[in-house]
Amino acid sequence: MRFHPLSVLSVLPFGPLSGIATPFASHWDDLREKHTWNSVPENWQNLGYPPADTTIDLHIALKAKNENALIDALIEVSSPGHPKHGEHLSREEVAELVAPPSDMLELANAWLEHHGVHPSTISTKHGGSWLTLMGVPVSRANELLRASYQLYQHVETNDTVLRTLSYRLPAALVEHVQNVAPTTHFGFPRTPRQEPFMRRGGATTEQTKALGGEPGTVLSSRDQDVTPSFLRWFYKTSSYVPSAVDRNVLGVVGYLGDQPSPDDLRQFMNEHRSDATSATYSVVQIKGGGSNPSNPTNEANLNIQYTSAIVHPTTRIFYSLGGGDPLLNWLDYVLDLTSVPQTVSTPYSIPEYKVPLDYATHVCNLLAQLGARGTSVLHSSGNDGVGRGNCLVQDSSGNSRVQFIPTFPSTCPWVTSVGGTTGYNPEIAASLSGGGFSVHFPRPSYQDDAVPTFLLNLGGQYNGLYNPMGRGVPDIALQAMGYPIILKNRHKKVSGTSCSTPTAAGIISLLNDYRISNGKAPLGFLNVLLYGICLEGLNDITSGSNPGCNTDGFSSVPGWDPVTGLGSLDFERLVAILSRW
Structure with missing residues (x-):
């Protein structure tokens, strides 16, 4: 129903029904x-x-009766060398683990x-x-x-x-x-995409430089556009032709009525990938999801246009969610499927401190179920560096303190968090790249060799502003600045980790195509691979930072860091690594 504000109407609770009695x-x-x-x-x-x-x-x-069983199974099927590696679980097997x-x-x-x-x-x-x-x-x-x-x-x-x-x-x-x-979690409000090189309220010359916009730094020879052809060349997917297109599925999740336009996609492909002008996608509407493609949104068009340009002709599904709790509604839907998509891109985030721990834990467990079934889930790390504004955070008890602000669901250990980069030769951190350390979730074991090195070099800087024992984000980072899109037949340019996330998802989907077409299991939960045998297939990002909270933020350094994670993806090197197991 449509809600209307009423200022004086009271709601009286029913009392217990007199005819019902139980021994409890x-x-x-x-x-x-x-x-x-x-x-x-x-x-x-x-x-x-x-x-x-x-x-x-x-x-x-x-x-669950055994709260460790699901995560144990997830790590087993995700770990190369384990006897159960790649033996992803069925819906019924997962249900038994979480009963x-x-x-x-x-x-x-x-x-x-x-x-x-x-x-x-x-x-x-x-x-x-x-x-x-x-x-x-x-x-x-x-x-x-x-x-x-x-x-x-x-x-x-x-x-x-x-x-x-x-x-x-x-x-x-x-x-x-x-x-x-729904109880105390207030949800995922729409977040406007950032225009390139613009913080909210405009950008000064110095801010533009901080975002990587100094002449000669950000693709100046390409008029600062990060086009599909550039991305396919830069991340080395141009020569790969998908062949498991009837078995490999890439899902894009759209919340709050976000929806794409097939007409805009057709124009975008005509301009940016003329060999794939027939690209299309299917839409699944869930709990009141949008059904009017004549009224598309930035977020949905961005995700469909760039995933299509990277993975065509791979099957693509856009999940359109309406009101209520769109994240839980989508997870409820997808986990009830007999066959789940192999790759999912979700470019939404919310400051973690705004999410109750019990809700966050529940959602994270559901995302772990999806990983155990063979899905690679990618979430954007946010667009505010280490935090927006003065970062004065009030907890549920009413106490306030300054702290860096990572975003959820990116902080869930069982998804792959995607930050942002800019430029090339070298590729550097985009200063909007969300990153930091979770307060809700402890550091997972797959980060035990990567994160402590960064913390040791950081020393005492920012003590008290972050949780050094928390799960570190992001895990990877890709180009995030200056993406041209088509919206309602008009050209726009947008930036943010909601740009880098579908790009990363497209590359992962091609890796899943490679695996499936060679008779192997899809990648599933990625992070054990990324922090392990696939580390050599990543481009380490070693410069830039993510300012916020009235600080310079963290710095991108050799190895993992809470700005660009382990770095960006090199498709050809990753294929070579994956071909060995």
């Missing part, structure tokens, strides 16, 4: 806080209560029954780890979770969501429930 009833009044915001999150304003007849679909994620204890599933259902949630409105997926409650009246959701759902609007984008600032769960369940959504 005494459990339900002993409640524990699951997550609470001390105040309305930044850039959101309260519009009041929703209309009385408003309903909501709730997703309840239960923890909750049977008694916890029974207890959760008893709790829902106690509050009048009829079993016919509950669907169970992913081994019982994900319960979806369809069409729950907001008043009942408030009682169930001791919540206060209200409407909130983003002050910059006008996106409107139904959320609560806190929720509680019964003590008997709170440690066994990973997350309930």
Whole structure:
């Protein structure tokens, strides 16, 4: 339904239904806080209560009976030399790994029954780890979770969501429930793409130089355009012709109604890849995703145009998501497929501190499931260097402090985080490249040989502004500045890690094509490979930085760094490495 702000309407909770009794009833009044915001999150304003007849679909994620099993399996199938390498799991095998204890599933259902949630409105997926409650009246959701759902609007984008600032769960369940959504996670508001060499509000000469725009630095001989022909030449994919086009799929995810235009794609290919003017894609609409290609958006056109120019004629699917929680809705959809796409590009991010830990952990576990099934998932690292503005961060308790701000889902250890570069001869860091260290997620083992070296050389600089034990981002970085696109039959130029991410995804998709066409498994989760045997197939980026938070940010140095990661991709060297196993 369409939400309208109401300032005085109150929502009264239903009481427990008198006809329902369970042996667990005494459990339900002993409640524990699951997550609470001390105040309305930044850039959101309260519009009041929703209309009385408003309903909501709730997703309840239960923890697995063996919480380590999924990650153990992911690392096994992703590690060259392991006996199970490349033996990616089926939907049913993953569901078995993430299934909750049977008694916890029974207890959760008893709790829902106690509050009048009829079993016919509950669907169970992913081994019982994900319960979806369809069409729950907001008043009942408030009682169930001791919540206060209200409407909130983003002050910059006008996106409107139904959320609560806190929720509680019964003590008997709170440690066994990973997350309930939507609750306190406010979502992914639209973020305008940066025009080339422009920070928000314009750029001075010095800022332009910092972004790599000094004459002679950024492709000046090509009028500073990063075109498909340049990218294919620079990353050495020009001579490769895909052959597993009926078996290899590249997925592009579009949130919040973002959608591409086939007419704009046709014009783009005519101008930039005349041998592939027949390029097309399919659209899958999920939960109200856009269906009007006559009203395309920057983000969607950018991703479809550049992935098409790199991987044509490989199959491409655009997943169009509407409202609600688009990230969870997409993961719910794709994980329920019998066959998943081998490569996925997702150019969206949000400051990690704005994402509740329980929500972030749930999403990260779902992304790990996708990796275990053989998908290479790439997420952009953000466009604000180490952080935007003064980086004064308020935690859920209301305490504020300055800290660098990495972005989620890029910080999830089970995706490949993509930063930005610019220039050539040499290729250097783009200063907008998001990078840093996660607060939510500890450093994964595959980074144990790479990240400590950087930290040792960094010394005490920025102590207290970042988590030295956190997962480091990005993992790789590619060209991010000055991409020409076609939007509504007009030429534009954009920049950001939402440019570098589809470029990286296109190259990875070609590597998957190479693997599949030679009778081998797709790459799946990439990071074990990138930090291991594929390291020699990367171009180390050793200059530039990512300023932010009123600091110079981190510097790009030899080896891994939190600006450009391990470097950019060299397709031909990576093919040579992959041909050996």
